[in-house]
Amino acid sequence: MSVDPEKFQRMIQSQKFLDGIPHMGALGVQLVNFEVGKVTVRLPYRPEIVGNPDTGVIAGGAISALLDNVCGSSVVARVARPNAFATLDLRIDYMKPAVPERDVFAFAECYKVTRLIAFVRGYAYQDSSDEPIANATATFMFTGKGMLAQAKGL
Template sequence: MADSEPDPDALRRRRERILRGFAEAVPHNRALGIEIVELGDGRARYRLPYDPRLIGNPETGVLHGGAITALLDACCGSAVFNALPQPQPIATLDLRIDYLRPAVPPHAVVASAHCYKVTRNVAFVRAVAYHDDEADPIAAAAGTFMVATKLGDPARRKPAGGGA
């Protein structure tokens, strides 16, 4: 292997270290209890344990859709990050979620995502959330993520509200 070629194992370990650090640093995901289950090339699997604090319907105990959205967004972002040739900042541009059935107690919800296309600036991902069987999803998601060209490139930053 030439010196200019990155070591694939080293890159995989670096990505995983970054993603695990990011997952631990995001208070929202930590508060929800979102856990990384598995990371791979262009793929990710996350888990959201059932928690009564996340109930959206007190009569049935069904989990709130917002918690499932957060799970799918985190999982999709990780799949995109794992599909990039080198670690780069990413951001959700669009995330469409179709809710197919309720997330019922007391089961954890698992999300599985696959990034199927990366262009220079945009990545495309699909995901499902389910209890025990990926073929029987709770929700299906399709998303697009912005891919930054350089880590911390100030030229790409724009203030909120579109100001200069």
């Protein structure tokens, strides 16, 4: 694997990393904060991702996709190497609906990594991280082959 570690470090801390994931591009997800093992992103409100047209509330599925992705990003932020990995398991608890017309933020922390598995917890919120709209718990498995698409050409 001929990836320049410094270039990889820079790339994962930039919007480029999210932009390299087509579904995140489709959702318009923006990087807010990146530190070792911890990532925060923002999902801009848009009418196309509304699940309940009666209320204008964003679909749970879009929040799930956001949380799945930020959880994965936190693994990259912790291991800082381009090895590909796959989601094994993702649990999401929805505490309250997102307020319409407002962006949703998602934070995740990769708190433990073993040789094969990464353990992550995260949550989604709007105004304050003290009042999450959803909680996530995820595990990921390093697949041992291939590398992250974004690492290609670095």
